[in-house]
Amino acid sequence: MLKLERINSYYGGAHILKDLSLDVQKHEVVALLGRNGAGKSTTMKSIMGLILPKSGTITYNNQAISNLASHQICQCGIGYVPEERRIFADLSVEENLEVGRRSSQTGPINWQKEDLFDLFPNLAERRTQRGGNLSGGEQQMLTIARTLMGNPSMLLLDEPSEGIAPVIVEQLAKAIKGVKAQGLAILLSEQNMHFARLVSDRTYIIEQGSIRYEGSFSDLDQHPNIWKQYLAL
Amino acid sequence: MGFYLAQLLTGLANASSLFLIASGLSIIFGVTRIVNFAHGSFFMIGAYLAYSCVTWFDVGILGFWGSMLFAALCVAVIGGVIEILLLRRLYKSPELFQLVATFGIVLVVQDIALAIWGAEDLLGPRAPGLDRAVRILGEPIPEYDLALIVIGPLVLGLVWLLFHRTHWGILVRAATQDREMVAALGVNQQWLFTSTFMLGSFLAGLGGALQVPRESVSLLMDLSIIGEAFVVVVIGGMGSVTGAFIAAILISVLNSFGILLFPSISLLLPFLVMAVVLIVRPWGLLGKPGSGHGAPEAPQDPLRLLGKRAIWAWALILAALLTLPLADDGFLLVLMVDVLIAILFAASLQFLMGVGGMVSFGHAAYFGLGAYGAALCVKYANISMEFALVAGPVIGALGALFFGWFCVRLSGVYLAMLTLAAAQILWGIAFQWQDVTGGDDGILGLWPSEWASSQSAYFYLTLVLCSIGLMLLRRIAHSPFGYVLRGGRDSALRIEAIGLDLKAHQWMGFALVGGLAGLAGVLFAFSKGSIFPDSLSIPHSVDALIMVLLGGIQSLIGPILGAVSFILLEDWISRLDYWRFIFGTIILLIVVTAPNGLAGLLAPLWHKRRQRSGKGQSQ
Ligand SMILES: Nc1ncnc2c1ncn2[C@@H]1O[C@H](COP(=O)(O)OP(=O)(O)OP(=O)(O)O)[C@@H](O)[C@H]1O
Numbered sequence: 001m002l003k004l005e006r007i008n009s010y011y012g013g014a015h016i017l018k019d020l021s022l023d024v025q026k027h028e029v030v031a032l033l034g035r036n037g038a039g040k041s042t043t044m045k046s047i048m049g050l051i052l053p054k055s056g057t058i059t060y061n062n063q064a065i066s067n068l069a070s071h072q073i074c075q076c077g078i079g080y081v082p083e084e085r086r087i088f089a090d091l092s093v094e095e096n097l098e099v100g101r102r103s104s105q106t107g108p109i110n111w112q113k114e115d116l117f118d119l120f121p122n123l124a125e126r127r128t129q130r131g132g133n134l135s136g137g138e139q140q141m142l143t144i145a146r147t148l149m150g151n152p153s154m155l156l157l158d159e160p161s162e163g164i165a166p167v168i169v170e171q172l173a174k175a176i177k178g179v180k181a182q183g184l185a186i187l188l189s190e191q192n193m194h195f196a197r198l199v200s201d202r203t204y205i206i207e208q209g210s211i212r213y214e215g216s217f218s219d220l221d222q223h224p225n226i227w228k229q230y231l232a233l
Numbered sequence: 234m235g236f237y238l239a240q241l242l243t244g245l246a247n248a249s250s251l252f253l254i255a256s257g258l259s260i261i262f263g264v265t266r267i268v269n270f271a272h273g274s275f276f277m278i279g280a281y282l283a284y285s286c287v288t289w290f291d292v293g294i295l296g297f298w299g300s301m302l303f304a305a306l307c308v309a310v311i312g313g314v315i316e317i318l319l320l321r322r323l324y325k326s327p328e329l330f331q332l333v334a335t336f337g338i339v340l341v342v343q344d345i346a347l348a349i350w351g352a353e354d355l356l357g358p359r360a361p362g363l364d365r366a367v368r369i370l371g372e373p374i375p376e377y378d379l380a381l382i383v384i385g386p387l388v389l390g391l392v393w394l395l396f397h398r399t400h401w402g403i404l405v406r407a408a409t410q411d412r413e414m415v416a417a418l419g420v421n422q423q424w425l426f427t428s429t430f431m432l433g434s435f436l437a438g439l440g441g442a443l444q445v446p447r448e449s450v451s452l453l454m455d456l457s458i459i460g461e462a463f464v465v466v467v468i469g470g471m472g473s474v475t476g477a478f479i480a481a482i483l484i485s486v487l488n489s490f491g492i493l494l495f496p497s498i499s500l501l502l503p504f505l506v507m508a509v510v511l512i513v514r515p516w517g518l519l520g521k522p523g524s525g526h527g528a529p530e531a532p533q534d535p536l537r538l539l540g541k542r543a544i545w546a547w548a549l550i551l552a553a554l555l556t557l558p559l560a561d562d563g564f565l566l567v568l569m570v571d572v573l574i575a576i577l578f579a580a581s582l583q584f585l586m587g588v589g590g591m592v593s594f595g596h597a598a599y600f601g602l603g604a605y606g607a608a609l610c611v612k613y614a615n616i617s618m619e620f621a622l623v624a625g626p627v628i629g630a631l632g633a634l635f636f637g638w639f640c641v642r643l644s645g646v647y648l649a650m651l652t653l654a655a656a657q658i659l660w661g662i663a664f665q666w667q668d669v670t671g672g673d674d675g676i677l678g679l680w681p682s683e684w685a686s687s688q689s690a691y692f693y694l695t696l697v698l699c700s701i702g703l704m705l706l707r708r709i710a711h712s713p714f715g716y717v718l719r720g721g722r723d724s725a726l727r728i729e730a731i732g733l734d735l736k737a738h739q740w741m742g743f744a745l746v747g748g749l750a751g752l753a754g755v756l757f758a759f760s761k762g763s764i765f766p767d768s769l770s771i772p773h774s775v776d777a778l779i780m781v782l783l784g785g786i787q788s789l790i791g792p793i794l795g796a797v798s799f800i801l802l803e804d805w806i807s808r809l810d811y812w813r814f815i816f817g818t819i820i821l822l823i824v825v826t827a828p829n830g831l832a833g834l835l836a837p838l839w840h841k842r843r844q845r846s847g848k849g850q851s852q
């Protein structure tokens with residue numbers, strides 16, 4: 001469904017992603033694991049067109065998207081949930097959802113606000129509040145809900161569990177499984193192994209901008225040395 | 234009592250027009266981050282178009298209000314065309330380019346309006362049905378003023394509804410906070426920007442149109458309103474329509490009472506209020522600190538030291554200049570003095586912007602301070618030119634210390650706006666304090682000392698002082714002080730994290746460039762024998778910005794190239810008819826085609842030549 005082939009991305013002169021390749025199949029949840037600064041967010045941003053890769057190709061449903069603008073990439077059906085969340089602080093919860101709303105249906109279901117309030121009950125109680133007044137966990141839910149309003153067929157989730165209380169992390173995992181059950185594919189970047197294990201089917205490990213390992217969590221458990229080399233702090 | 238009420242109502246009526254133009258400016262800035270100097274031009278076009286419509290089909294009440302709306306709609310379309318053809322290419326450019334480009338539009342529009350409507354002021358008809366005055370507490374109040382007082386809040390309400398009850402409006406508000414995220418959510422920014430720009434232009438056009446029954450339409454409307462509109466936007470908070478409304482009322486009402494106490498305060502007051510508000514609330518009354526996700530900042534290349542060959546080249550140029558008086562003693566020397574002064578002026582601004590990372594929209598303040606300071610000393614204290622040459626820069630530096638203290642507490646566009654306000658305050662003083670500064674008539678009779686009175690002697694004097702100024706700037710840019718400034722430009726946090734007081738360095742940087750701009754001002758005053766308020770005006774500040782832009786902001790040689798080409802170009806073009814149109818067009822072409830200035834255009838050639846000769850220049 002999504003395929004990155006030998007991507008090279010830069011920040012100014014700094015070479016961050018080096019010949020990075022990965023793919024995500026339909027209905028699959030893939031976790032991208034790696035330490036701080038490994039290049040997880042940069043990968044997401046490159047897919048989303050927020051950074052233009054200097055070389056390499058990105059295809060989505062066999063259509064090249066590496067030269068599209070980010071709004072066009074979104075219109076192809078990729079929904080992006082950024083690491084910093086980037087809630088519109090001055091807009092109410094409902095208005096935040098409204099920004100994400102798109103009428104065309106690129107994904108398996110056509111989300112309505114009420115569906116998302118069912119998925120994230122915490123948000124329902126706060127629909128008229130300013131986005132900026134929500135807690136970190138609620139903001140994370142709002143970002144995901146806002147992106148789902150665009151009816152994507154695939155989600156890019158950048159460290160959704162970062163800085164969130166364990167109880168909320170469980171809720172989040174449940175919601176993400178719910179989203180997956182609706183038929184969406186997900187590329188998830190994570191440092192929280194517990195969370196990643198709860199939701200994902202397959203993993204990639206990224207280190208210094210290249211993929212170093214690919215396999216399932218159970219395979220990974222067989223290789224404590226890989227674990228130690230790339231993930232342990 | 235009645236008198237004060239009448240004064241209040243006049244203030245509120247003035248506020249409506251001001252609110253319309255300022256809200257448009259604020260909306261445009263909020264979404265596109267463009268500081269639109271051309272907004273005053275939209276206001277002016279709105280007024281001219283409304284005047285033409287109203288006088289052509291003179292068909293009663295419906296015709297009048299229809300004409301107002303039609304004029305505003307035309308302005309919206311004009312704004313849309315300008316956005317699509319020009320501004321769209323500049324959203325990723327530095328502020329300097331956007332500002333200079335919109336100033337290019339100001340020039341072009343001025344000459345188009347001159348060609349269509351002529352230079353005479355045009356007096357429009359009264360509004361049908363509202364052409365009398367009603368008595369309130371015994372005072373006559375024009376009915377039309379009352380209508381305006383209603384229109385302001387009405388428009389505010391409509392804009393509020395648009396922004397809170399429509400999908401488009403919610404997108405606009407979201408884009409004001411984080412436009413990149415809005416794009417990642419599937420919204421086509423170009424479409425959003427164009428429509429926002431059209432709405433803003435519509436409001437400016439409406440504001441101008443509604444002025445037709447109250448004041449005559451003239452070619453001066455654009456720049457006379459834009460300063461005040463900026464102030465309103467900054468006081469209200471950039472991007473906030475409600476803030477603009479409150480600020481417009483604050484300014485207009487204060488003004489209508491202020492002139493009772495000090496008849497000549499009207500040019501000063503808005504800028505004083507703005508300075509006070511920015512000190513208390515750096516983001517304006519209802520503004521927010523800008524989102525971090527604005528235009529991408531390109532990391533700047535490090536400055537290079539001069540190679541041996543470059544030093545020789547400069548020495549040669551200097552030697553050639555020294556022999557210039559032998560070849561010519563008339564026109565060319567006068568022109569060269571202008572060029573040298575412009576170089577120093579531009580170089581001081583370039584230092585502030587390129588090395589210090591602080592954009593000044595009002596650099597003429599320090600040029601004018603130096604010039605006026607010296608001129609006043611000569612006039613009242615009868616000092617000699619030599620003393621004036623010291624006094625001017627000192628006064629320029631002191632002024633820069635004063636205004637800089639406030640400016641370094643702000644950043645980005647707010648800082649730029651405060652520098653503009655500083656220049657406007659000084660301009661207002663020079664213009665209105667007739668007894669001391671001579672007002673519009675300026676100060677005359679500033680002659681160089683005996684020994685410097687010949688053209689070639691004055692040329693040498695200018696050459697020496699400007700060269701010293703340039704070398705000083707270069708030295709300082711490469712000194713530890715300069716490193717701190719450049720470090721702060723690239724990352725203020727990092728500089729402060731290693732325990733350096735960045736603000737103090739920036740403040741000193743302000744004083745330095747203030748002093749050098751002041752020196753340029755004194756040299757200018759003595760070369761012309763006189764000084765006028767326009768040395769402090771917005772267009773003069775923009776001149777310096779254009780020079781920096783022409784030369785490219787990244788190199789210290791830039792201002793030299795920029796000033797030389799600017800002065801030569803101006804000298805040639807200003808003799809033509811419709812020179813504003815030509816000049817504006819040239820500016821627009823340069824901004825669009827050469828985003829790194831002339832130095833940027835020449836640099837690839839230079840590199841090619843160096844590669845071919847196979848001898849890389851030493852670091
Ligand atoms: N805006 C930027 N400018 C320059 N370098 C950057 C920028 N953003 C990230 N980097 C660098 O790129 C590298 C990869 O960063 P990235 O954000 O992709 O890492 P990450 O895997 O998402 O880490 P984290 O877990 O901390 O989010 C890092 O070395 C980082 O310092």
Ligand SMILES: [Mg+2]
Nearest residue numbers: 040041042083
């Ligand atoms: Mg990251």
